[in-house]
Structures are given as structure tokens and as C-alpha cells.
Amino acid sequence: MEKYLLAVLVDNKPGVLTHVSGLISRRAFNIESISAGYTEEPSVTRINIVVSVESENELDQVVNQLGKLIDVIKIVNLSKVPSIARELVMIKVKASKEARADLVSVVDIFRAQIVDVTSENVIIELTGNQQKIDAICEVLSDYEIVEIARTGAIALSRGPVPVKKM
Amino acid sequence: MRMNGAQAVLESLKKEGVDLVFGYPGGVVLKLYDEIYKMKFPNILTGHEQGAVHAADGYARATGKVGVVIATSGPGAANLVTGIATANMDSVPLVCITGQVANHAIGKDSFQEVDVCGITTPITKHNYLVKNVNDVPRVIKEAFFIARTGRKAPVSIDIAADVFNAEIDFNYPDKINLRGYTDKNIGDEKSIDEIVTAVENCERPLIFIGGGVISSETSEDVREILNRLGCPSTSTLMGLGCIEPERAGYLGFAGMHGSYGANMAIQNCDLLLAIGMRFSDRVTGRVADFAPNAKIVHFEIDPAEVNKNIQVDYKVVGDLKWSLPLFKNKLNASKINFAEKFSAWKNQAVDEGKKHPFSFKSEGDVIKPGALISKISDLCDENTIAVTDVGQHQMWAAQFFKTKAPRQFLTSGGLGTMGFGLPAAMGAKLACPEKKVVLFTGDGSIMMNIQELATIADHDIDVKVVIVHNFILGMVGQWQRLFYSHHYSASELNLKRDFIKIAEAMGVRGYRLTKAEELETKLPEILNSQGAAVIDVYVPQDENVIPMVPGGKRLDQMVLN
Ligand SMILES: Cc1ncc(C[n+]2csc(CCOP(=O)(O)OP(=O)(O)O)c2C)c(N)n1
DSSP: EEEEEEEEEEOOOTTTTHHHHHHOOOOOOOEEEEHHHHHTTTTTEEEEEEEEEESHHHHHHHHHHHHSTTOOOOOOOOSSSSSSEEEEEEEEEEEEEHHHHHHHHHHHHTOEEEEEEEESEEEEEEEEEEEHHHHHHHHHTTTTTEEEEEEOOOEEESSSOOOOGO | OOHHHHHHHHHHHTEEEEEOOOOOOOOHHHHHHHHHHHHHOOEESSSSSSHHHHHHHHHHHSSSSOOEEETTTTTTHHTTHHHHHHHHHHHHEEEEEEEEEEEGGGTOTTTTTTOOHHHHHGSSSSSEEEEEEEGGHHHHHHHHHHHHHHSSOOEEEEEEHHHHHHEEEEESSOEEEEETOOOOOOHHHHHHHHHHHHHHOSEEEEEEEHHHHHTTTHHHHHHHHHHOOOOOOOOOOGGGTTTOOSSSSEEEEOOOOHHHHHHHHHOOOOOEEEOOOOOOOOSSGGGGGTTTTEEEEEEEEEEEGTTTTSSSSSEEEEHHHHHHHHHHHHHHHHSOOOOHHHHHHHHHHHHHHHHHHHOOOOOOOOOOOOHHHHHHHHHHTTTEEEEEEHHHHHHHHHHHHHHSTTTTTEOOOOOOOOOHHHHHHHHHHHHTTTTTTEEEEETTTGGGSSTHHHHHHHTTOOOEEEEEOOOOOHHHHHHHHHHHHHTTTHHHHHOOOOOHHHHHHHHHHEEEEEETTHHHHHHHHHSSSSSEOOOEEOOSSSOOSSSSTEEEOOOOEEEEE
């Protein structure tokens, strides 16, 4: 299975997310993550989809089917052009007095941050590529993880040309 | 002009050239129906919303125009679902207008509320929920544009009830502004040059056309290309009528119950030119062994269809209206005498087909379905529209009715919806009053929208309803006979129903034919009479549709008797 990150520009209209998610489930595409947010243009939403496929052909199917949605303006496969992908994770970990020092050193090693501390737990925030996020989750699994929230990957192409002009 | 939302809907429909809608009223569309009343907007009240949507579908298939259906919220909208899915599978342009509960009531599980956009998302090309009256003209304009351009399909518009009452300064937009959609489907001309070269270099080409040729109105181009190439040709079920049945080298339709000749030619050809078809599983047999000796070319408007089911060697993505004329001209410019070059192969394909033509065995004085449909085909003129329901009779109609032109064989191919036939036939007749419309249905299928007999009676819609009455859900029975040890589980219909009485009770004449000689003595007069009629024809219960490519088999592994 190969993973690709697609940047999908869509009309910022009600129903768009239903159309996109409905298509993904109807066509039984394998989606690793999906996230959406506003862009520099108020009328456009950017949906970031990480899709995992068996073959190039299957990838074409995903792109072509998404392309048929009326509210999809543009799809760019950012895995095929130089680009930078990032994901944000927040991890709530049980932090007993004894564990705390260890946790701080893990956080330092990953250049993560502790963004909340209570007497029982800490919340660790980390931004990075997917491998890095996976790695910190792995290391922290030695401690007692209370919950994890991940955004899924978002990405921008390198260089001056935005996705809408590609 | 100042008007309310209901008037704005109807004015917009008028601007789109809509001359007839099929619809059923209810709470949230009362205001809309009040304006329909005041404006005398032509509306056919059907017996069921499913009838309305199939009727709009039949209207669209018969004409190429966009069919329009109106229903109320909740149950009304839900009753459209099968019909929308049917049209979507066969790329039929529809605009489906439903009332939704008022804005303030949305999301509260209000009386008769269903999430129409949620339900219709997988079965439409696009859908809208209109909450603001000012969006009405733009949305309707876009909906018609989307439905009838590109790959045609249904679009649904759900309108909140208070929108019908709200006031608007009506202005119909003349421009469409859709950033993610265009009606220009022009591909890469070089891709066509490659196909010309492939045709020049092949020995055994086969043209395989589908419903896309009908929806793009390019059957003339196909016929001219065939004139030039002189190669054998076949069609999908959905493409029936594009190629003249008497054309030399035409092998009949292909697929699960298609002709022996067509299926063998697909397996034997070395270049398969697939035009406006989507390699449905009914047509490919076992995918891995489909056309094993051929390079495959795909002319197709929808890029997502290319390499979806079958990997192709060449693709020409774009509107057939763009690609086929170019292809034709480029072929005409070639120095090769194709007709001469391919004539031996054409004769070979035709001779192969002659080994097992579509046929039936006459037995005593029982009426064989094949005999019935052949007879009707002979009795009908070349402009007749044949409509079918779903089952054995559908396949027999495809095999034995000689469809002479596009838009004259209307059938639910992709979804296989029993109950499609009667309302679709009604829609087709309303669309083409000058054409004879004959419905072939089964004793199972007819029950699934039989209420529309009352509609055709009330509106004097002249449809001849031929019930191929075999006292069984025949297609189910055939599979049970062949693959489930004759266990006729829930398929026998040796019941007390009397279709003549049902017809008469609804206001339609009813006739019954039980003996072969009645095809000569009674049928012609009934068929040529004025006005709707139900013709209940008794046929044997255990007849199989032959040939048959069983599930998972290759196209050349047909059951032949
Ligand atoms: C709405 C719907 N339900 C069930 C089926 C499954 N099905 C396919 S053919 C068939 C039998 C049709 O019987 P009939 O209309 O009598 O036609 P026949 O096959 O006997 O010609 C059935 C039940 C279907 N296609 N559509």
C-alpha cells in the first residue's frame, strides 16, 4: 500500500463535506486521514486527504472520482511534487511524580511541548511529519496514555506556485 | 419582477423550457402546487412518487430533455430514491425538486423530515438544499446545466418550505459560475490519431457501443464510421437502437444474455473499440478473460470510467460529440480500404453468430415469449418505442424486438429496477405522443407500479402494456432452475390475480391471449387500436433466456440450450 497526500480545493458551501465523505465511503477508498480548513480565499476550503492505495491505477480512480464532484475545484497530488507535510498531535499522558522527569526528557528529545499540566497528567503537543508523530506515540506508549488527538497531515508545495495554479 | 419562491421555481422551470412535470403534492409543497394551479403549469399527478420519477425518466430517455419530478418532504422524497438511483445508473438527466420542512424545523426530526441531501448524495451528480429564496433561480439554472451536460445524471433540489412563501426580485441568471465544473469535454486530439493508427494496424476490429452514444446523440457518427470500416459491431443493452439491426456485420447486443455472435466476436477480435460504454459486469463476463486477444480502446466522457473495470490500452477521454466526428474524418483520410481489409473477418464473425442465433422452439399452441415479441416487433412501425421492465421478458425484448433508432428501447440497465416499465412508458408516450409505445413487462414487475394504470387511463395515455405472463418471477426462477436445484423459493406466482379485471377497474381495456394462433387473430387489432390496453399473454413457466453467460464465466462459455 502506498500513501499519497492530496490537496483538494473545494467550494466553501454547505454539503461539500457530505459529498466528499460520501464519495469516499461509497467507492470504498482507503483514507488514512482527512482534514479541512479555510484558505486565503473565503470561498474556498482546502481538504487534505491522505489516501492509501494498492496501485497507481487505484490512485487515478480516487482522483478522477473526486474530480467529478461538482464542488471540487482542483486536486493536486502533493506526494508527486516537492512539498512539506506536517501533522499536529496532542497526547494526554498520566504523569505521576516519578514519571514526570522522564516525560520531560522525551518531550525535549522530540522538540515537543508540554502545553498543560495538572497534578495527574500532562498534555504534550508535537508538530511534525507522520513518522515523527508515530514515533512519539510509540515511545509514550510506555507510559499511560489517556487520550490522543491527531489532525491528520496537511501539506504545501515548495516554491512559489500555489496548488490552485498547478 | 417581484414574486414568491414558488412562482420563482416555476418561472425558472419555464426558462429551462420545461413543459411538463410529474409530481405528487403534500404539506410542504402546498404553496408550490397552489402556484402550479394558478399558473396552469402542466403537472401529471401519478399514483405514487416512484411512478412520477420513473415517468420523468422515461420522458428524458425518449427525448434527451431533462425530466422533472416534484415531491413533498419525508415520505414523498424517500419514494423518489429508487427512481433517482435508476436514472443515475443509466446516466439519465433529471431534476428532482422536493419540499423540505421549513428552515426553523430542519434538524429537529420534524414531521415528515428526512435528510434528502444525505440520502441522495450517492445517487445524484449533485444536490442542493435551498434555504434562501434568493438562491432559487441560480440553483435551478445550475441544476439543469449539470444534469444535461457532461455525463448526464439526476440532480436533486431540496427546498425549505418557507422559501416558497418568501419574496424575491426574480431575475433568471444568464451565466453559470461553477469553478469546479465545465461543460467543455474536449480531449487530446493526438489520442485519436493513435486510434486511427491502431485501426490501420489491426486485423479484426470490433465496434462496441453503449448508452453514451445515445445520450451524446452520436449514433449517426457511429453509423458512418461503420460504413467506412465495414467491420463487425455490437452494442450493450443500453446502446440498442444506435446501430440498425439489419446492418451487415451487426451481431446483436453482447453480454450475459447477449448474442452468441457478439460475445464470440469480443473474445476473438484483436482491436475492441468501446464507445460510450462502461464495461458493466453484465457485459464483461469474467473480467480477467474479457477480450483476451484484443487491444482495447475506450472512447468515454467520464475519466473515472477509464480503467475502472477493465484496463484499456488506449483512451480517448472527452465528449463523443467531439471525438467521433474527428475519428470519422481521420479514418476517411486514411489510404487503407478498411471495408475490403475487414470483410473476411466480418463474414467470419457473422457466420459464427449464425451457429446460435436468438431463437425459440414452437410447441403446440402455447405462446412462446420469443414468438410474441417477434410478432409485436413485426407489427410495430420503425418509430415505435419499446419499454421494458426487468426480468426474462426484458432480455427477450432486447433479443427479439428490432429497435431501429436511438431512444426507442427504454430499459433499466444499470439498476435493473422492476417497476420501472409502466411509468417510464407513460413518460415516453407523453414526450412522444406521435410514437407508438409498447411496454413489455412481467407478472412480477407490473405489480410494482401497477397503480399507474389509473394514471394512463385518467390522462388517456396510449401505452400498450404487454404482460409476458409466466406465473413466476421468471428470471429468479431461471437461476433457481439452473443453480439452486429447482428450489422455486418465493418465486412462483400461481396466484389469483386477474390482470384484465385490474386493468378494467383502473379504466384501461384488458385482453388475454393464451393460444399461439391468437398472435395472428387477435394481437394485431389490439395493438393497432386507439388507447391504452393491457394485453395479458400466457406463456410457459419454465422457459429459459438463452444464451446465458453464468456468473464468473468467460463470455465464450455460454449456456446455449
Ligand atoms: C425492485 C426489484 N426487486 C427485485 C429484483 C430482482 N429480480 C430480478 S428479475 C426478477 C423477476 C421478475 O419477474 P417478472 O417481472 O415476472 O419477469 P420475468 O422474469 O418473469 O419475465 C426479480 C425478482 C429486481 N430486479 N428489482
